[in-house]
Amino acid sequence: MSDPSSSPSTPSAPPLRRGLKVLGTLLITLSAITPASSVFIIAPGVVGQAGSGAFWSFVIAAVVGVFMAFVYAELASAYPLSGGEYAIVGRTLGRLPGFVILGLLVITQLLIIAVIALGVGTYLAVLIPGVPGPVVAAVTTAAATVLAVFDIKLNAWITGIFLAIEMIALVVVSALGLLDPARSLGELLTAPVTVTEGVVAPASAGLIVGAAAVAIFAYNGYGSAVYFGEETTDAKRGIARAILWALAITVVAELVPITAVLLGAPSLPDLFASGNMMGLFVATKAGATVNTVISLAIALAIVNAVLAIILISARMVFSTGRDTAWPGAVSRGLAAIHPRTGTPWIATLVTGGFATLLCFVDEGRLLVVTGTSLVAVYAALCLAVLAGRRNGTTAHAAYRMPWFPVAPVLALAALAYVIWQNAMDPAVGRTSLLITLGVCAVAALYYALVLRGRGQWVLRGPAGEENSTPEPVESV
Template identity: 80%
Template structure:
């Protein structure tokens, strides 16, 4: 049943303040991805699984990332809304899939704040041994929340400065490997090796492809630019550019230093067996002083990532309030805009409060809950772009991906492989898939039993972004 929305929202619809340039959106998006954090925190997991085959794992993930970036760019140029993925899916696939996507994202984004913040203590311990990781994470989250309330343009420059520092750290790591290589690039390309029970041997394609699933996660975040669509000038064109540039920069910023580490490590067995691979590499190549400086830069990068993710998540929480997803009083509060800064200040405080509390949860639990939910969101977006072309709900998009429908179809195949690999893992992957399915069920029940019965999920947005008729089905 067709369920059109009014072409112009009510005058009282809360609206964010425009004025952010595409560069500012790009800086915040890259900060949320945090290439340095990915290289120092996520990449070691890829190396532990695939050995020197991690080079190919990151390369494969980059190809999948390009296809997903095309999907994100087309959808975001049609609907550059602060609700992000859920607002897009609801307008292209229907309200039920949209709210299920919201359920996945809302929980995942709040948990990711804590997951990333917990990494700060790890790298600050080089200066202050014995720090409590949860306490440091909570303090980091509170500080980032307070910064997030300021004007979005101020935060764009704050994140830009921090981002420059982490990029310098990555350049140093890359230089340490490329200027003093212990092996040739041909060894990585043609003869990748992996450690199995302490014995180094050839890395199979299955192992490399399985590790690519983790590498995909390390690139994730380029689509976050859409959350600032209501604050970015000329968003219909600018957000697509920000997404594509964010992915390109991220691939280079992560693949190059990872390759340098694999080329420059004095001993691959020692690298594979190190408790902290990156600290081992930097310490072995440049000594403890440089290792300390790099560790502090990574701690700052993690703080920057927490700040950027709170900015992103608070926009989504604001959008849920504007769309009346919760009881009236809660929705009204979450949709409040600060009169001076033009930011969703109550949504920001709520996001920070939940993120701070979750810093004291078990980290393994946080990782299991968040591990596969992004895969489900990616699947929803691929289906959304296919359906958007079919039913015309994205016909007004300013960006159209090349070679459609190759990108979403190839991405769906790759995501199917990731799901299969997770299903084969009884310790981590399978529980994560079950939790993801559970979140989908609970979100669907809330929509069916609460929102649909009261007929009060409004899918609002700025008038210039809602001028097109909403063709999503209920």
């Protein structure tokens, strides 16, 4: 006898509690992006590659971000579901592509939590030298998991407070550079330079565009608002607004301090050669005490990001249980809602538990696995919004992007360039691409051999409605 919990006729799990306003969703989304961590951790990599041309790299990345925000906003206004990207792709491109994206997200979301948590020890080391990074990361993740089980409104307030501290730190960094510049803005805009083998030289267009591929990831996360679509009031309009506002605030919060550092650094060669660019800048301009305070603020920002991403990932895991992606008992457990807090408590504990264990895995390996999966997800969403307009699956969307199809087409072109750049990098990029393809293949096999044969995977929404979108792969 087949397991009734995996039958397409099985009613959906109890709904998540709608207790968030758009502002609360925005605060959690911005916390997941964590602009301060991007400025202090990701931006130095862009500066190391493009020199002062990193300004233009971040501008180019912002343009790509606008394209992707339009895509996310339109799709999220049609399907504001806790499953996020996989639930959207499954309803627009078909169940097989949707499950492949789910496979990527299940792997990468858990790894990303660990990667970010490992950054806490780096910045706490300023105050406590020799602090063991993996242990600090694991404790941080475990504590954030406990908090994530509580009411979503409480977590919105917690992330909002931590986010305010993070933004204050960025304002201080911006003021240090903008109020005491070492060079003019015109020089930064028209004569970007880099350092090659100790020699200052003009930064080429190729270096700037290549570094933009990294800068794109610094802005990533604005689309995460969709994961709270079932807990946000007036979600079909509110989630689209949260996505667009999240991108706008992120671009300002990252581009302004990066510009300030490039304008205010007394010596660009010294800045480029430093292993801790932002720490050097702050210590040079304001002294060791301010640098210590800023480092602690960045540590808090990373803790905040861990909490926010656990909240996001837990909702995706909850959705997989509601859609019966796993064996019956596992799916029922993951789809459980806590009767008092209204949160997916088992999915949250499972998410945090796995992420805590992953904190003891080598960070380099985690980065290789997660490196190109975001590109695949972005590309699938671009195809999804194009398909949704064509087959009518997004006709009910409350938000429609301007200048369609400019945004998804240009975003696909930019993503193709990023993939090419990765393919040309035999050390990390090519390996990451192969791992991404491998995860996609395993997910497709699981769908074909397990779910499709048993008819178990049913895309459900908060009210238990099932997906009636035809399966393109099987319609031939």
